[in-house]
Amino acid sequence: MSRRQFLKTAAVGAVASTGLAMPAIAQSTPPIKWRLTSSFPKSLDTIFGAAELFAKNIAEATDNNFQIQVFAAGELVPGLQAADAVTNRTVEMAHSAAYYYVGKDPTFALGTAAPFLLNSRMQNAWRYYGGGIDLMNEFYAKYNFIGLPGGNTGSQMGGWFRKEIKTVDDLKGLKMRIAGFAGQVLAKLGGVPQQLAGGDIYPALEKGTIDAAEWVGPYDDEKLGFVKVAPYYYYPGWWEGGAMLEFFINKDAYAELPKPYQAAVQSAAAMANVHMQAKYDAVNPAAIKRLAAGGAQLKPFPSEVMEACFKASNEIYAEVVAKNPGFKKIYDSITAFRGDQYLWFQISEYTYDTFMMVQQRKRAI
Known part of the structure; x- marks a missing residue:
């Protein structure tokens, strides 16, 4: 028996012999298993990988007590039915793009991307500090789930x-x-x-x-x-x-989670959100060179x-x-937020990036 298992067994026995309740910390980390269906195939390793990273971080944060099994599109439900599976609690959560469901309501498009609205940095700013998460979740409530930012591709090609x-x-x-x-x-x-x-x-x-x-x-x-x-x-x-992906989570399933697990879900989603675009930004330059060649x-x-x-x-x-x-x-x-964002970006990002791009064309960098 390992030292950890010995101590755990001893603690349970001691509590049982005295008739006392288990410590609150033990009660707050019960074993829970969820299923997550992705809307994407494993071949899209950057997008699909965000869900895998999410599940890995959840497990590590909870000493493997909260485990989420990730399924690729089609393994449990078709990719474009992922949100329906969460609504019906066929699965507890999904990793998907809201605009796949515009047939239900065009408002879903605003959860991912729509023509000439926000770039990826602006989307994060709007979601986390512009009330975007609350606004989207007010809408998603009609479908019995909440959404958390879960990655971004950055600006896509035409x-x-x-x-x-x-x-x-x-x-x-x-x-x-x-x-x-x-x-x-x-x-x-x-x-x-x-x-x-x-x-x-x-x-x-x-x-x-x-x-x-x-x-x-x-x-x-x-x-x-x-x-x-x-x-x-x-x-x-x-x-x-900037196409934003989201983690859709059944509202009832989320409400049933202990508070520490809810915190772990929010932290793991935020980490996956950052990592996806970071990887795309790292791998796209070499890919565009190979395509041109x-x-x-x-x-x-x-x-x-x-x-x-x-x-x-x-x-x-x-x-x-x-x-x-x-x-x-x-x-x-979104449009009110966009106006202020592009005012600021003209002063900051645009002037700096334009100067550096000129230097690149001059082969100074």
Whole structure:
């Protein structure tokens, strides 16, 4: 018998012999096992890995008393039904992207990313210090779960195209794998949005069934080999200035947790949130170099296209705000926050980063 087990057994025996209650600290760390379903496959190691890191930190913080088993998309439920599984308490929690569920309510999009709103740093600031967590959880309460920030991809790429996009007219009739608000924007400009699972994108591009597709960014896109069938790699992904992932937790299950376990959940989620973008920022530079060397032609969207998409996005927002009070409440908070953030970023981040980028182009760094 190990020393730890001996002491634990001795303590239990001593308490039992005296008729006293177990110490409060022992009562506050009962063995609990949860299941977490991810909306992502294991091949997306950075995103899927955030859930694994979360579970690992929970176990370590509770001396392995609170264990969370992580399942990849499809192992328990399909990836796009993860939130439903949490609502119904089929599982206690999920790691997912809120905008997968815009079919239920467009407000879900605001939990992940929507065209021309916040970048990843602004999202964190809004969530943690701008009331964003409370606002989103007020909305999520209708679905019987809470959400905690659980990672961010950072600004995504604009996708892979079989032909160049030079004017807004080039979007007309364009069949693109893209969903959510961005798909509505594309449709408003004459495009044809398509919804395809990750594994179906490459063959659709290869056969010409679709003309373009967005996925994530260099590190994840490289794995799917899009450069072989759609060489034009556009940026930026204006519909996702920073895609935030979340841990959805069944409200009743969370309420039943001892307070120390609730604290561990919040801390582990915050750690996963930081680690995901840190890894993407570390691995994307090398991936974009490899893609360029392999034939990817990097192209910025023309200003004319960006302006048209911005205008169309605002028109769609106005339509949704007019008929969805819940969406309006959160959207108004985000846009007010965005105004102040970009005022500050122009003074701080933009001037510093622009200067350093000039130095890089001069090969001074």
